[in-house]
Amino acid sequence: MAEFFRARVNSTYEFDLSETSLSDMDQIRTGPDAYHILKDNRSVHITVESSDFFNARYTIRIEGETFEVDLDTPLDLFIEKMGFAVAGDNAVDKVAAPMPGLLLSIYVTEGQEVEKDTPLLVLEAMKMENVILSPRKGIIDSIMVSQGTSVEKGTVLISFR
Amino acid sequence: MKKLLIANRGEIAVRIIHSAHKMGIATVAVYSDVDRDAPHVQLAGEAWNIGGPDSASSYLDMDKIIAVAKSSGADAIHPGYGFLSENAAFAERVTSEGIIFVGPSPESIRVMGSKLEAKATVSAYDIPMVPGTEAAITDAEAAMEIARKIGFPILIKASAGGGGKGMRIVEKEGDLASQMERAISEAKAAFGDGAVFIEKYVSSPRHIEVQVLADTHGNTVHLFERECSIQRRHQKVVEEAPSSVLTPELREKMGQAAIHVARSCNYVGAGTVEFLLDASHNFYFLEMNTRLQVEHPVTELVTGKDLVRLQIEIAMGQELPFKQEDLALKGHAIELRVYAEDPLNNFLPSTGTLETYQLPSGPGIRVDNGFKEKMKVPIYYDPMLSKLICYANDRTEAIQLMLKAIENYRVEGVETTLSFGSFVMQHPAFKSGEFDTHFVKQYYDPEVIARTREYKAHLAALVAFSEYLKDRKILRLPNA
Numbered sequence: 001m002a003e004f005f006r007a008r009v010n011s012t013y014e015f016d017l018s019e020t021s022l023s024d025m026d027q028i029r030t031g032p033d034a035y036h037i038l039k040d041n042r043s044v045h046i047t048v049e050s051s052d053f054f055n056a057r058y059t060i061r062i063e064g065e066t067f068e069v070d071l072d073t074p075l076d077l078f079i080e081k082m083g084f085a086v087a088g089d090n091a092v093d094k095v096a097a098p099m100p101g102l103l104l105s106i107y108v109t110e111g112q113e114v115e116k117d118t119p120l121l122v123l124e125a126m127k128m129e130n131v132i133l134s135p136r137k138g139i140i141d142s143i144m145v146s147q148g149t150s151v152e153k154g155t156v157l158i159s160f161r
Numbered sequence: 162m163k164k165l166l167i168a169n170r171g172e173i174a175v176r177i178i179h180s181a182h183k184m185g186i187a188t189v190a191v192y193s194d195v196d197r198d199a200p201h202v203q204l205a206g207e208a209w210n211i212g213g214p215d216s217a218s219s220y221l222d223m224d225k226i227i228a229v230a231k232s233s234g235a236d237a238i239h240p241g242y243g244f245l246s247e248n249a250a251f252a253e254r255v256t257s258e259g260i261i262f263v264g265p266s267p268e269s270i271r272v273m274g275s276k277l278e279a280k281a282t283v284s285a286y287d288i289p290m291v292p293g294t295e296a297a298i299t300d301a302e303a304a305m306e307i308a309r310k311i312g313f314p315i316l317i318k319a320s321a322g323g324g325g326k327g328m329r330i331v332e333k334e335g336d337l338a339s340q341m342e343r344a345i346s347e348a349k350a351a352f353g354d355g356a357v358f359i360e361k362y363v364s365s366p367r368h369i370e371v372q373v374l375a376d377t378h379g380n381t382v383h384l385f386e387r388e389c390s391i392q393r394r395h396q397k398v399v400e401e402a403p404s405s406v407l408t409p410e411l412r413e414k415m416g417q418a419a420i421h422v423a424r425s426c427n428y429v430g431a432g433t434v435e436f437l438l439d440a441s442h443n444f445y446f447l448e449m450n451t452r453l454q455v456e457h458p459v460t461e462l463v464t465g466k467d468l469v470r471l472q473i474e475i476a477m478g479q480e481l482p483f484k485q486e487d488l489a490l491k492g493h494a495i496e497l498r499v500y501a502e503d504p505l506n507n508f509l510p511s512t513g514t515l516e517t518y519q520l521p522s523g524p525g526i527r528v529d530n531g532f533k534e535k536m537k538v539p540i541y542y543d544p545m546l547s548k549l550i551c552y553a554n555d556r557t558e559a560i561q562l563m564l565k566a567i568e569n570y571r572v573e574g575v576e577t578t579l580s581f582g583s584f585v586m587q588h589p590a591f592k593s594g595e596f597d598t599h600f601v602k603q604y605y606d607p608e609v610i611a612r613t614r615e616y617k618a619h620l621a622a623l624v625a626f627s628e629y630l631k632d633r634k635i636l637r638l639p640n641a
Contacts, residue, residue: 009618009621013615013618022623036621053632053633064579066571071625075175105348124350126543128347129347151516
């Protein structure tokens with residue numbers, strides 16, 4: 001029976017793989033950790049920068065970019081399928097700072113109803129004023145920060161009801 | 162000049178220190194609390210802490226900088242670009258303390274620093290200009306009236322501005338009031354002066370600037386042009402010399418216009434006269450930058466001159482070592498500003514620690530760099546890490562060299578404009594030379610970078626998978 005794997009790359013991309021996935025990739029070794037690859041007739045040089053078999057974790061460098069690849073083995077996927085993994089909530093219910101900066105002004109108040117793209121606040125970073133717009137229509141539940149404070153990237157600024 | 166204080170940080174401080182050392186001049190660096198481990202601090206003969214991370218309490222603090230110059234016995238100050246470089250009051254104070262200011266006179270800085278006064282000053286020389294307001298304004302209603310007269314789209318610019326800060330394009334009447342408010346507020350925050358002016362927005366403009374040098378003996382020359390049309394947020398990202406659209410005649414005409422602008426304000430030192438070139442190759446005077454430009458390296462490469470060295474020699478009262486007719490263009494140079502910004506997320510600053518930071522090297526590759534591996538990119542300053550400059554026989558070769566250099570530039574920990582640079586170098590419009598300042602708006606599609614990255618990520622996944630299978634085979638052998 002074919003084994004199924006999943007690769008997570010830079011915690012951003014996910015690819016499902018099985019041994020047949022490798023069938024149209026032509027790979028020759030050109031150095032201890034280097035390969036030349038032909039895929040779709042494209043010629044690519046790659047380097048395997050680190051490999052950790054026990055954690056199924058590999059670092060691959062391709063044309064100036066580095067990729068961290070985590071492989072989920074058939075066992076990992078089985079566990080996930082059995083429902084032991086925690087499910088995430090995808091609804092947008094808060095606005096986080098997209099970069100570190102200083103909160104110059106806040107345009108909304110708690111309990112206010114806003115449309116999508118309503119200006120919520122102004123964040124100053126690197127001498128530029130950036131207006132943060134509402135990601136959706138909704139009611140402001142709470143404003144976690146006050147004017148004049150410095151925030152780190154990812155700080156939750158506003159939550160929706 | 163025996164000892165030079167560099168009132169700046171980052172790559173430009175490093176760049177200035179290098180030229181000073183070559184000339185046998187001792188150097189003094191200044192640094193804020195967050196810059197202790199920066200290269201400029203380690204490279205200079207002396208380094209003095211001048212305060213907190215906030216620019217206002219360090220790199221913009223005239224008292225502290227002048228005090229350090231006196232305590233360290235520095236007889237000259239080089240302001241670099243940004244910070245105090247175009248602050249007439251600073252130049253004035255430095256000079257009155259008996260210290261040499263490596264730059265023009267306070268009067269030249271003052272005149273060219275006010276865009277309206279600059280226009281008035283150069284008008285005697287018949288330099289073409291874009292229609293706009295004659296006086297700076299802060300009133301939205303007056304702005305509306307003027308805007309209606311010259312017609313939309315219009316451009317709002319901070320009177321004291323520069324570097325794209327406090328600058329807004331307004332496409333239609335309905336947006337004017339809110340954009341005025343933002344522009345005034347930005348101008349106030351950045352320059353302490355909320356005055357703005359309004360001008361006609363030239364469509365399909367190219368940003369072309371001319372480097373000038375003037376000594377104290379009445380000699381003024383130009384060192385040809387730099388093409389700086391590839392911009393995001395009105396700030397340059399890619400620059401090159403020479404421009405692919407200037408004919409030798411137009412080059413000479415713009416060069417002479419730039420010399421006239423410099424003469425009109427009795428300019429001394431290295432300066433840059435910025436022009437807009439419209440679709441029919443008419444040029445208009447924009448402003449003069451009374452300092453060394455970020456993108457000066459491309460001019461250095463195509464002319465073979467060290468502009469920082471020349472600035473220092475001029476400041477010491479020496480005559481320019483060449484005449485206009487001795488100058489010639491050779492080869493082609495392209496610069497990419499490597500900013501810690503995310504090109505996939507609207508070029509927002511991407512701060513963090515440089516986990517990996519390795520520079521490319523090789524013939525024709527120059528990197529003016531201000532960072533080291535494991536350094537943090539502070540949020541307090543401009544997020545430029547370095548400038549990657551490539552020089553080759555012709556434009557095509559320079560573009561190809563740039564692509565190779567980008568590939569060999571390793572940065573991990575923050576996002577950078579490197580991927581954007583490779584997008585630009587591969588874009589047909591850039592390759593053909595047919596582009597203007599709207600390049601990013603017209604052609605830039607973050608999806609292209611995202612797709613390329615995803616394709617590579619998929620390859621990486623396949624290679625990792627094949628490695629895993631191989632490793633598993635090896636590890637299973639003992640039990641087989």
